[in-house]
Amino acid sequence: MMRSHYSGEVTAAAIDTTITVCGWVHRRRDHGGVIFVDLRDRSGLIQVVFDPDEAETFAAAERLRSEYVIKVTGRVRARPEGTVNRNLASGEIEVYTTALEVLNASETPPLQLDETETVGDAARLRYRYVELRKPRMQRHMQLRAQVTRAVRHALDDLGFLDIETPILTRATPEGARDYLVPSRTQPGHFFALPQSPQLFKQLLMVAGMDRYYQIARCFRDEDLRADRQPEFTQIDIEASFVDADDIMGINEQMIRQLFDDVLGVKLPDPFPRMPYAEAMRRFGSDKPDLRIDLELVDIADLVADAEFKVFSGPANSDTGRVAVLRVPGGSSLTRKQIDDYTDFVGRYGAKGLAYVKISDVAKGRDGMASPILKFLSDDAIAGIVERTGAADGDLLFFGADSTSVVNDALGALRVKLGHDLGRVSGDWAPLWVVDWPMFEYDEATKRWYAAHHPFTAPAVDDPEALKAAPHEAMAKAYDMVLNGSEIGGGSVRIHSPEMQQAAFDVLGISREEAEEKFGFLLEALKFGAPPHAGIAFGLDRLVMLMAGADSIREVIAFPKTQTATDLLTGAPGEADAAQLRELGIRLRAKPTADSSGEGAAGAGGTNDGA
Template sequence: MAESMQGLKRTHRCGELSAVNVGETVTIMGWVQKNRNKGGLVFTDVRDRSGIIQVVCEEGTTEPALIEKAASLRSEYVVAIVGKVARRSGAVNDKIATGEIEVIPSELRILSEAMTPPFPIEENSKTKEEIRLKYRYLDLRRPDLQRNLKMKSQVMTLTRQYFAEEGFLEVETPMLGKTTPEGARDYLVPSRVHPGSFYGLPQSPQLYKQLLMCSGVDRYIQIARCFRDEDLRADRQPEFTQIDMELSFVDVDDVIDVNERYLKKLFREVLDVEVQLPIQRMTWQEAMDRFGSDKPDLRFGMELTDVSEVVKDCGFGVFTAALENGGSVRGINAKGQGGMPRKKIDKLTAFVKDYGAKGLAYVAIQEDGTVKSSFAKFMTEEQMQALIAAMNGEAGDLLLFAADKNKVVWDSLGALRIELAKQLELLDKNEYRFVWITEFPLLEWSEEQNRFVAMHHPFTMPMEEDLQYIESDPGRVRAKAYDIVLNGNEIGGGSVRIFQDDIQEKMFHALGFTDEQAYSQFGFLLDAFKYGVPPHAGLAYGLDRLVMLMAKQDSIRDVIAFPKIKDASCLMTEAPTPADTKQLEELGLEVVTEEK
């Protein structure tokens, strides 16, 4: 039977008590982690978000009725306990912060009884994620998830403090906005007042923050909710949070400076980790050539080597055909892996096929210096030795090659590099390697749409020296865009924005927009620009991904209180669900069942 807490007031959280409190009478409240009845001696571990404290009822020091009540406690009962803090009579528990002390109760109230939970509430739970997400309110009681939520809260608080001190104003932008066909798919919200019309939930506050620059806000910051109706992966969610900013009268270096100092403060205060400034910068081209990725992980080597020149005259058709088609031949050196079994190499070959590669050529250098290779018969001894030398191959090394169009070679070897690093346990979660990637291509060709699309968005400023190519050779134009990458994850990205009419017009034309299409989508922004627009630039971080890396988690679901699963549904609330017929009628909507 549940009791009232009337007349009681919590004095301390469980994990806040220490030897300093010995002799004090305290009131704690929380959940029963476990209860051990030794017959006349009852040990109860009480837990709240701060930690665990042991409560001890013993014959001779505790009233019999209280011992009996303590013995009746079950896991996850909610209790209030008044008692005296004492040094532990038994062994000290070094595993918990309150391990030196215990509470000897004088009063115990059961505030709420609990059914047996469907899984144990414990750190690093081995319970299937589907079950834990169905009972997320129980899952969130786990100390590791509590720590993640606490860290995220701390990051958000520090972010607001830092940017306020740097002269930024926090401004909220609308959730109900205009739909934008460019980029990812919008979530649509039907309007009851305007039948047949829809709002789009924001994929980012991009247009609004640029309008705020036109409004003279000067420096804007927002911890903004964003929505994208796209196919999900482990690090994607249909709704997520951005640390979103925009600054007026700045260029690339100004945005990078304010953000480097932000990251330094954040990592020092939250993790006690020193970020060395300035953070390394690398152009997009260099990142692709060296790592096969525009979000390179710098915690280990195994860089790509372009061997196109070395193999251009060899007899191996796979290599020469790729070069004749304008592609390249590149390789990575897996140091000390020359003895890798053929079966494992075949698995790596299957792995790169997911990234468009047709296969993987290899050279395994044995410890005695002999060479095993999938293509040795097509090469002369001199050509093979020249190839090994170009790759810095030594006894015991495994050399892996891809030959195709550059994009395929980069994608496949870039992914292979990370896969090998995982297998060889080269990724240290305690190491934080930042890098700025700069000078992205402004546009990329979309086979699907048969036109150039913006690599970031249509308002990204081209580099001044490349403006001359925007009409004649759009693929050559580099952008004043920059991403901040941490341990192979893009945690933030941004760019200097176009603020001159003539450049924006050329950009729209390069994207295949007619003036009418551009105006119909972005007219309000283009109109605003006619009334005096300052040069401006911005950046947005994925807050969830940043906290995931800081908390050393593998999935952003572990730093989001109520995440969705892969099909964008919520196992706990069962959202999305069909709408009531009356609601649909009010909105002028009808759900049409698709014939199978």
């Protein structure tokens, strides 16, 4: 071993011993003929001192520059009084250097490792290996390793088997687009990279493996967003002879143990549970942040007869919603701030943002200010005040549109106001969202889609009843939410071929297509498939939350941009003519893709909803 110690591990207990440390020159300082170097490795910093009395090492130290890779041997001594750095684990000591070896020089880095430096995303991703040297990024990568290690230990202790599933598989309908891989040995045929190990983990249950897990790489060729990556990692879990309560209890235990082991945080026991319908009604979101005490209140019945068609129209529509978001103390918001919030909800389809400022509740409409008051009756105003619990100094924001637009707009506004106005209370708020609808109907395509995925078991046990009333069907599904982010999602699986075919029928997947795409699963279900259930956690998102990072990109070593471009390696690249001929592929026209790749996305979900 070149080194005897890591820099951040050297403490006052090592005083008067000789050590060897290796790393990068973080900072070099000349003070009155003595040279100080902060040497950095993944464990932290240590101060090494070069004294002119050690002529050879001092001369070499004069040539050191930022990011040179060096090996230092010297005696550990206490720092002089008044120079102790309490912010460093090694801040009480320094190393008096007796030998210095420059292991490699460095050109001037394209990025400064000062955390306060502002640099564009393109440069950070192009020189990711330099970005990763930053102490913040080192901490994030170490945290990620701690999380995966703790997850493995927890699941191993619970009797789960770590089993790998194929990366080269076949394309399946539903979900996002697949990444396709051409087969050289079978021209004209393609593998697909897995969007999730979903089908294989169910087959493992049919095979009697009983409890499975995997830290799995998944791939989705989808339109990227800020929290998505084309390749991502999930903690994939499945178990047999369990029901929803069993699998939720197992995974809740794992997450509690994970937070305790890695962060020293005690999460609630048990996690609260909330039906999907309640979450949408109270918070406009299926992943509500319970740290924010603002809620939506329905008032459609109070304004159904209003002259204001913006309210009465949705109030009398089966697909409409009229809701109020009360903001305590919000009457102090300026018109400019309200206009900014109006622009904000416009991103979610809202055509405007009506509001009422309340100065004196006792005076009724005379104690309020709003352009919409003239359209509301005294009874409606009194009913709104009573139902929302409005008080002097409050502000009421109104949403009136289709249910989906109101939920999206007011749900997002609730979160933004919570952060803007300092109404986020506590550090961690886990939640199970349960009792999901089995299907969602899309008006544009006039068809049903699975709310989770097509292998989720319905609450009803009768296939014919499922097909007769898909709009009423509830799923045995559950999502784990943390601080307003979905970190895991799963369900009890269908384990009978008849019920699986019924679900396919509702989803418009023909018998022929089902046999072509899922024939192996349908066949496996005929040979003694046990009841089973599972879940998948988005590892990238989970680590991001635990790290307190702003982006999933911060906890992925080599992320891609929002155009799925790798600025470091230049991927995706072109294939040469010989490779294409070997694969039996001919390009019709050269694509003209923008590979500038501004920004970068974070990792996203799984077929299990993580």
